Amino acid sequence: MRRLLIAIPYLWLLALFLVPFGIVLKIALSDAALAIPPYTPTLALDEGWQSVREFLSQLDLENFVFLGEDALYWKAYWSSIQIAFVSTVLTLLVGYPMAYAMARAPRRWQPALIMLVILPFWTSFLIRVYAWIGILSNEGYLNQALLAIGLIDQPLALLNTNVAVHIGIVYTYLPFLVLPIYATLERLDESLLDAARDLGCSRTRAFWSVTLPLSRPGIIAGCLLVFIPVIGEFVIPSVLGGSDTLMIGKVLWNEFFANRDWPVASAVAVVLLFILIIPIMLFQHSAMDKREVTA
Amino acid sequence: MKRMSPFNVVSLTVGFAFLYLPILLLVIYSFNASQLVTVWAGFSTRWYGELLQNEAFLDAAWVTLKVGLLSSVVATMLGTMAAFALARGGRFRGRTLFSGMVYAPIVMPEIITGLSLLLLFISLGVPRGVFTVVLAHATFSMCFVCVVVSARLSTFDRSLEEAALDLGCTPWDAFRSVTLPIIAPAVIAGWLLAFTLSLDDLVIASFTTGPSATTLPIKVYSSIRLGVSPEINALSTLIIGLVTVGILVASVVNKGALLGARNT
Numbered sequence: 001m002r003r004l005l006i007a008i009p010y011l012w013l014l015a016l017f018l019v020p021f022g023i024v025l026k027i028a029l030s031d032a033a034l035a036i037p038p039y040t041p042t043l044a045l046d047e048g049w050q051s052v053r054e055f056l057s058q059l060d061l062e063n064f065v066f067l068g069e070d071a072l073y074w075k076a077y078w079s080s081i082q083i084a085f086v087s088t089v090l091t092l093l094v095g096y097p098m099a100y101a102m103a104r105a106p107r108r109w110q111p112a113l114i115m116l117v118i119l120p121f122w123t124s125f126l127i128r129v130y131a132w133i134g135i136l137s138n139e140g141y142l143n144q145a146l147l148a149i150g151l152i153d154q155p156l157a158l159l160n161t162n163v164a165v166h167i168g169i170v171y172t173y174l175p176f177l178v179l180p181i182y183a184t185l186e187r188l189d190e191s192l193l194d195a196a197r198d199l200g201c202s203r204t205r206a207f208w209s210v211t212l213p214l215s216r217p218g219i220i221a222g223c224l225l226v227f228i229p230v231i232g233e234f235v236i237p238s239v240l241g242g243s244d245t246l247m248i249g250k251v252l253w254n255e256f257f258a259n260r261d262w263p264v265a266s267a268v269a270v271v272l273l274f275i276l277i278i279p280i281m282l283f284q285h286s287a288m289d290k291r292e293v294t295a
Numbered sequence: 296m297k298r299m300s301p302f303n304v305v306s307l308t309v310g311f312a313f314l315y316l317p318i319l320l321l322v323i324y325s326f327n328a329s330q331l332v333t334v335w336a337g338f339s340t341r342w343y344g345e346l347l348q349n350e351a352f353l354d355a356a357w358v359t360l361k362v363g364l365l366s367s368v369v370a371t372m373l374g375t376m377a378a379f380a381l382a383r384g385g386r387f388r389g390r391t392l393f394s395g396m397v398y399a400p401i402v403m404p405e406i407i408t409g410l411s412l413l414l415l416f417i418s419l420g421v422p423r424g425v426f427t428v429v430l431a432h433a434t435f436s437m438c439f440v441c442v443v444v445s446a447r448l449s450t451f452d453r454s455l456e457e458a459a460l461d462l463g464c465t466p467w468d469a470f471r472s473v474t475l476p477i478i479a480p481a482v483i484a485g486w487l488l489a490f491t492l493s494l495d496d497l498v499i500a501s502f503t504t505g506p507s508a509t510t511l512p513i514k515v516y517s518s519i520r521l522g523v524s525p526e527i528n529a530l531s532t533l534i535i536g537l538v539t540v541g542i543l544v545a546s547v548v549n550k551g552a553l554l555g556a557r558n559t
Contacts, residue, residue: 001466006384006393009377009437013396016434020411023418098310101303113307115546120314123538124495126512126519127531131317133523134324139333141320174314225402232404234498239519249406256410256502266414269407276404284398 021273028063028266063267072251073268077275079246083162083237084230087169088223094170095177095222100211102178103185114182121175129168129239136164136240160242168236169226177222184218185211217286224283228276248272318535325528332523342529352530355514359494362425362510366432367490373433374440374489375482381441382448400438408435409502416503423505431503432493439492440485447481487545491538 067073102113120128135141136158143155158164188211196206234249241247248268256265325343329336346352377397384390400408412431416423455477459469497512504510519527 002384005376006380006387009373009380009441010389010393012373012434012437013377013393016412016415016430017396017400017408020415023414024407024411027414094310094313097302097306101299101306101310104303105299105307116311117314119539119542120318122491122542123318123535124512124531126495126497126515127321127534128317130515130519130523130527130531131321133519134320134332134528135317137333137523139331141333144333171313171317174310178310228402229404232406234404234406235516239516249404252406252410262414265410269410272404273407276402280399280402283402284395 024266024269027263028270029061030263063263064271066264067267067271072246073248073271076246076248076251077271080231080233080248081275083165083169083247084227084233087166087173087230088227090166091170091173091177091226092219092223095174096181096219098174099178099181099185099218102182103188110186114179117175117178117182125172126235126239128172129236132164132168132171132240133159136167159240160245162241162245164240165237165245165247168240169230169233172236173226173230176225180222180225181215181218184215188214221283221286224279224286228279228283231276232272321528322532322535325525325532327525327528330525332525332528342525343533346526346529346533349526351509352511352514352526355509355511358425358508359511362428362432362500362508363490363493365425366429366436366493367486369429369433370436370440370489371482371486374437374485375444375478377437377441378444378448381445382451397438397441400435401442403435405435405496405498406502409499412499413502423503424508425504427503427505428500428508428510431499432489432496435499436489436492439488440482443485443488444478444481447478451477483545487541494534 098117102110102117105113133140137143138155138157138159140159142158143152146152147155158167192210192214193206196210197203201209232249232252233247234253237245237247237250238253241250252265252268252272255261255268324332324335326338326340327335328339328341377393380387381390381394381397387393409431412427412434413423416427421427451474455473456469459473460466464472495512496510497516500510501513501516504513515527515530518524
């Protein structure tokens with residue numbers, strides 16, 4: 001019974017999560033063939049060692065060399081990391097004060113406030129990104145409002161720029177950051193703050209030297225929950241970004257659906273995964289720490 | 296009771312305005328009579344009427360609902376089992392790998408998950424359609440279910456189960472009459488999360504579906520590429536309305552469990 005309980009989800013994840021990565025790796029290492037599906041060697045284990053050796057000899061790093069030589073890919077990785085980093089910082093700047101204010105709000109309001117943060121998260125991601133097209137476009141509500149109050153004479157070009165991408169990311173990922181930070185702030189022992197005050201700290205000083213360090217686990221978890229998925233984000237740059245918004249998720253999508261070059265798309269995915277391994281492990285570490293604490 | 300400082304009040308007001316204003320504008324302008332989305336020309340429900348006559352959207356909605364229901368049920372069963380395996384399984388072999396596989400899909404960019412699953416289905420020669428999307432969605436949402444149920448299991452008082460066993464229950468009876476009722480809110484919350492994740496997914500569905508099964512997000516995505524349209528505003532309003540009502544009802548029915556779900 002216990003074995004079955006472990007085995008079923010285990011095998012499911014092995015078959016549908018781990019094995020597929022193996023296949024991606026394999027295809028990334030193989031040549032593009034003209035046939036469909038466009039990749040060549042398949043491992044035929046029943047033919048014994050001969051086929052394994054043959055298989056290994058066919059593997060090459062051609063696709064990775066190709067990625068390395070073409071500046072487009074490096075630029076796309078680098079710009080994804082930059083966009084993700086800037087957006088994470090912006091999300092933190094908006095989200096931390098919110099989480100802080102929520103934790104300081106009267107107890108009986110807190111469930112309602114949490115609900116208000118969560119609710120947008122449950123409604124469609126795509127729709128929430130779409131909502132910004134109407135706001136940011138040249139004839140959009142924001143430009144209408146700014147023109148009406150006379151702050152600008154000409155509509156600002158916001159849609160199809162990186163500014164729009166940043167706004168979209170902050171907007172859609174905000175709940176991911178607010179909730180973990182709120183969770184740490186809410187548990188914060190207030191007597192520590194009283195102690196800091198008694199010892200002559202100003203409010204500001206107490207915040208910087210007590211509250212902020214103690215909320216670090218929440219900040220780290222929240223930032224990783226934003227940073228990691230944003231690096232591979234596809235929907236936001238393709239809906240709100242412009243033709244010069246370079247993000248690796250978009251490149252991968254085009255490589256796959258437009259150019260139909262599967263080996264290159266796979267190689268792009270493998271490199272992306274390598275970039276993400278360290279942040280993902282950090283995230284798992286913090287998620288498991290949390291489990292240990294609550295257990 | 297403490298008074299909130301002006302700074303905190305401002306943070307909350309600005310934060311929530313930022314979160315809700317875009318949705319509010321979308322809803323208001325779905326009742327706009329004009330074809331031009333950004334120019335108000337009077338109240339009308341015209342776009343809702345046109346939406347309900349759009350066969351392509353209705354078909355896509357039906358496919359999405361089917362995929363959502365099937366995948367969320369599978370994900371709930373697998374995710375609950377995984378949560379039990381992690382909480383009660385002890386130190387079995389490959390535990391680290393297992394917990395890694397449970398947490399990784401949560402932050403993994405969808406584009407990688409989608410690509411890898413598609414390549415799996417192709418190398419196995421599985422024809423793509425509703426079935427493959429269900430498998431894909433069940434796989435990533437089971438991880439979310441597992442996290443939600445694990446959170447509940449970690450605060451679970453095991454002596455209750457032990458008491459049931461001491462009083463002569465079989466392990467199955469103890470599970471059914473003690474454990475299940477206690478974790479039920481988390482399981483329901485997990486199911487709801489799996490269901491909404493499936494309804495919402497564009498990227499993984501785009502990779503794993505075939506021409507026979509176009510889901511609603513795929514349909515919506517291809518039409519918003521052409522710009523804003525009042526029909527999409529109407530559709531969005533319907534979806535937002537349904538989800539909001541669903542979440543509010545669920546949260547009243549089992550207070551707290553949903554909050555716990557999102558907190559993990």
